[in-house]
Amino acid sequence: MCLAIPGRIVEFLPESHLAVVEVASVRRKVNVDLVREDGLAVGDWVLIHVGFAMSKIGLAEAEEQMRLLAMLGEDRLAMDELEGYQFG
Amino acid sequence: MTTPTTRHDGDPAAPGAAPDGAPRVRFRDPQIEMAHGAGGKASRRLLEGLIAPLLGGVMLDPLGDAALLDVDRARLAFTADGFVVRPLRFPGGSIGELAVNGTVNDLVVSGARPLALLVTLILEAGVSTEELEREVRAIAAAAHRAGVAVVGGDTKVVEHGKADGMYITTAGIGLVDARLHCTPAAVRAGDQILLSGPIGDHGITILLARGEVDLEADLCSDTRSVLPLVAPMIDAAAPGIRWMRDPTRGGVASALNELAADTRLGMLVSEERIPVRDQVRGACELLGLEPLQIANEGQFVAVVAPEYADAALVAVRGAPGGGGAAIIGEVRSEPARTVLAESAFGGRRVLDMLVGDPLPRIC
Amino acid sequence: MKFVDEFRDPKLIRQAAQEIRRLARPDQHYRLMEVCGGHTHAIYRFALQDVLPDNIELVHGPGCPVCVLPMGRVDDGLSLASEHDVILTAFGDMMRVPGRTGSPLEHKARGADIRMVYSPLDALAIARANPDREVVFFAIGFETTAPSTALTLRAARQLGVRNFSVFCNHVTIIPAIRAILESPDMRVAAFIGPGHVSTVIGCRPYEFICRDYGKPIVTSGFEPLDVLQSIVMILRQLEQGVARVENQYARVVPWEGNLPALRVMAEVFELRPFFEWRGLGFISQSALRIRDGYAEWDAERRYSMPGVRVTDPKAAQCGEVLKGVLRPHQCKLFGKECTPEHPVGALMVSSEGACAAYYNYALRTPQAAGV
Numbered sequence: 046m047c048l049a050i051p052g053r054i055v056e057f058l059p060e061s062h063l064a065v066v067e068v069a070s071v072r073r074k075v076n077v078d079l080v081r082e083d084g085l086a087v088g089d090w091v092l093i094h095v096g097f098a099m100s101k102i103g104l105a106e107a108e109e110q111m112r113l114l115a116m117l118g119e120d121r122l123a124m125d126e127l128e129g130y131q132f133g
Numbered sequence: 134m135t136t137p138t139t140r141h142d143g144d145p146a147a148p149g150a151a152p153d154g155a156p157r158v159r160f161r162d163p164q165i166e167m168a169h170g171a172g173g174k175a176s177r178r179l180l181e182g183l184i185a186p187l188l189g190g191v192m193l194d195p196l197g198d199a200a201l202l203d204v205d206r207a208r209l210a211f212t213a214d215g216f217v218v219r220p221l222r223f224p225g226g227s228i229g230e231l232a233v234n235g236t237v238n239d240l241v242v243s244g245a246r247p248l249a250l251l252v253t254l255i256l257e258a259g260v261s262t263e264e265l266e267r268e269v270r271a272i273a274a275a276a277h278r279a280g281v282a283v284v285g286g287d288t289k290v291v292e293h294g295k296a297d298g299m300y301i302t303t304a305g306i307g308l309v310d311a312r313l314h315c316t317p318a319a320v321r322a323g324d325q326i327l328l329s330g331p332i333g334d335h336g337i338t339i340l341l342a343r344g345e346v347d348l349e350a351d352l353c354s355d356t357r358s359v360l361p362l363v364a365p366m367i368d369a370a371a372p373g374i375r376w377m378r379d380p381t382r383g384g385v386a387s388a389l390n391e392l393a394a395d396t397r398l399g400m401l402v403s404e405e406r407i408p409v410r411d412q413v414r415g416a417c418e419l420l421g422l423e424p425l426q427i428a429n430e431g432q433f434v435a436v437v438a439p440e441y442a443d444a445a446l447v448a449v450r451g452a453p454g455g456g457g458a459a460i461i462g463e464v465r466s467e468p469a470r471t472v473l474a475e476s477a478f479g480g481r482r483v484l485d486m487l488v489g490d491p492l493p494r495i496c
Numbered sequence: 497m498k499f500v501d502e503f504r505d506p507k508l509i510r511q512a513a514q515e516i517r518r519l520a521r522p523d524q525h526y527r528l529m530e531v532c533g534g535h536t537h538a539i540y541r542f543a544l545q546d547v548l549p550d551n552i553e554l555v556h557g558p559g560c561p562v563c564v565l566p567m568g569r570v571d572d573g574l575s576l577a578s579e580h581d582v583i584l585t586a587f588g589d590m591m592r593v594p595g596r597t598g599s600p601l602e603h604k605a606r607g608a609d610i611r612m613v614y615s616p617l618d619a620l621a622i623a624r625a626n627p628d629r630e631v632v633f634f635a636i637g638f639e640t641t642a643p644s645t646a647l648t649l650r651a652a653r654q655l656g657v658r659n660f661s662v663f664c665n666h667v668t669i670i671p672a673i674r675a676i677l678e679s680p681d682m683r684v685a686a687f688i689g690p691g692h693v694s695t696v697i698g699c700r701p702y703e704f705i706c707r708d709y710g711k712p713i714v715t716s717g718f719e720p721l722d723v724l725q726s727i728v729m730i731l732r733q734l735e736q737g738v739a740r741v742e743n744q745y746a747r748v749v750p751w752e753g754n755l756p757a758l759r760v761m762a763e764v765f766e767l768r769p770f771f772e773w774r775g776l777g778f779i780s781q782s783a784l785r786i787r788d789g790y791a792e793w794d795a796e797r798r799y800s801m802p803g804v805r806v807t808d809p810k811a812a813q814c815g816e817v818l819k820g821v822l823r824p825h826q827c828k829l830f831g832k833e834c835t836p837e838h839p840v841g842a843l844m845v846s847s848e849g850a851c852a853a854y855y856n857y858a859l860r861t862p863q864a865a866g867v
Contacts, residue, residue: 069415096615480543
């Protein structure tokens with residue numbers, strides 16, 4: 046059962062185990078016991094699995110990953126250019 | 134007197150066998166499951182394997198939404214439906230409205246103008262009069278909005294504990310528009326697939342209304358008569374309309390798979406072009422459901438010849454409530470009998486008919 | 497949807513696919529095993545094989561917890577509903593798994609009180625709402641799901657809920673990977689590592705794969721770009737002749753794992769000496785059971801169950817598919833006696849099962865037909 050979805054924390058509930066998380070305009074109560082220890086705030090993104098938040102989603106890591114992915118294309122363009130010079 | 138041939142289990146064929154020979158029942162499941170009512174593969178097997186062989190006489194389109202009967206020079210569409218939705222009331226409507234709109238839509242997508250409905254109420258003893266009155270008013274209002282008359286019906290009461298509040302069955306009759314020649318046999322490779330609006334609203338609304346899942350979303354059932362959208366489409370594109378269906382249980386995927394099976398052609402839909410609300414998408418992602426397999430109660434799918442597709446789309450979009458309509462794909466010759474879905478980056482996967490029943494008692 | 501749509505960007509996918517084509521040597525055939533059922537599902541759902549060159553073969557591993565559960569355990573769970581009048585709760589994935597006398601759904605149709613839940617907390621809520629009935633949660637899953645079951649048991653104890661128990665069938669991923677590596681049929685060059693299991697156990701447990709077997713492993717996310725980027729990272733390692741653990745899914749997977757999760761698992765569970773896995777046989781220290789401290793909430797101690805070992809039908813080749821030795825369509829029963837509608841084995845039923853994914857998404861595409 047690997048199904049896990051990213052959602053954004055919109056509200057904490059009085060029973061401190063639970064928070065309301067939003068996924069594409071749908072709200073769900075999830076248990077946040079596993080991610081609370083290092084601090085959790087409204088607006089944080091978490092990975093949800095069977096009603097539990099498993100991990101905080103790191104925006105910095107996500108952005109870094111997108112940067113690396115975008116570079117794959119740039120490397121390719123640079124290579125093409127380089128190869129072009131060799132036969133110029 | 135025809136000699137009954139034996140069925141697979143050794144029993145003689147049932148009385149009422151067709152005069153040209155005993156029908157063969159091919160349905161092998163030992164008992165009925167919820168899946169047999171889900172509108173997907175199991176439903177189709179039950180229909181094709183047991184019900185149609187035993188009841189089938191000369192039926193022009195046994196597995197379409199309505200039966201078509203030629204009477205004098207008119208062609209009539211004749212349909213029946215059953216409603217067992219739970220809960221009885223939900224955001225956007227109730228069982229009464231579903232009953233009227235569902236029956237009306239079956240007639241409309243068979244190319245007919247709905248004339249009259251019969252409504253049978255099966256009530257559970259203990260249901261409050263207030264609740265019943267509310268539903269009967271809902272039926273009256275929906276019929277009025279749909280421009281159809283409720284001309285009769287029946288009422289029965291069963292013991293407390295049966296019928297879950299109420300069940301409704303309906304029959305509907307309509308006059309088929311002579312300009313239309315809607316039949317799977319008319320479908321050709323290259324025909325365009327038109328969808329009237331966003332999918333999944335009804336099924337997800339019902340799921341949330343049951344309260345079994347801890348989800349909240351601003352969503353309501355899309356139940357409505359589709360006649361106001363289909364009528365202008367017929368006016369604009371009648372010669373090019375090959376086939377229509379209202380994708381209720383089993384969703385658009387099941388409807389297209391049935392067409393693929395009936396025509397032996399293939400279909401290719403483009404995921405990007407399929408209208409779906411954020412909330413439906415979010416709920417489906419959270420629950421592991423496929424939006425294209427979720428029930429709709431106010432939409433239709435049409436297959437239109439390419440030269441008429443633009444006109445058809447413009448007509449539907451111009452109709453009240455038709456703003457979300459889109460061409461979502463096309464009919465192809467290969468792969469035969471298969472519906473494919475293409476992602477934004479070109480990957481293609483098979484989009485199958487519903488197996489099992491993730492959302493029981495949805496309509 | 498944020499953190500989903502960006503990783504399905506068509507332009508970036510094409511770029512990643514091009515890079516893979518550039519890195520994959522035409523004279524080599526790469527067999528990469530994706531361990532996790534979620535990856536199997538994603539690969540088929542997004543038809544990722546379509547964008548990969550022909551010499552990269554993605555092999556499916558045993559990371560589908562429903563698929564590896566022996567039929568006897570399914571029967572044990574079902575006996576709770578039929579013989580003990582228990583309300584049996586289970587995830588949707590379990591509902592169509594075949595037992596010897598039918599699936600949970602079929603038992604439900606015959607009157608057993610079996611209910612689908614989306615979370616173990618739902619099962620606990622059902623117990624609290626029905627104090628005069630006994631409720632059992634049929635727990636399945638790898639380390640991704642085990643902490644949730646553990647937290648639910650802790651809550652049950654804290655709230656004093658006495659009519660609730662768990663039938664624990666949690667299994668652990670490392671012994672399964674080790675069994676694959678030790679198998680004589682093993683011809684895999686590298687691993688696409690489980691993404692969500694790793695949010696709990698971290699990346700360190702995979703180090704033995706590189707150190708002792710010389711194979712690279714990259715823990716991967718589940719969106720198309722995640723899988724493709726992981727393949728790029730694997731190919732780069734293979735080209736350099738190295739074998740390292742890398743974390744492609746860094747936005748979600750912490751290298752050291754999730755400490756609160758590991759702590760609650762240790763509080764509630766302990767390792768069984770051995771456990772039977774469908775297709776892989778008995779594996780030691782590969783599954784969890786409930787500790788003595790939580791005995792009252794352990795369904796295995798509360799109820800007597802048949803405990804019968806049921807072997808798969810001889811013709812079924814579930815084990816070989818689970819080990820990646822056979823592709824789903826190579827099993828003799830595939831598509832004939834065994835389909836999603838009438839499954840012989842759980843691989844055809846689970847949303848993460850290789851056979852179900854293959855049948856539902858790939859079977860009839862021209863590419864798949866040629867495979």
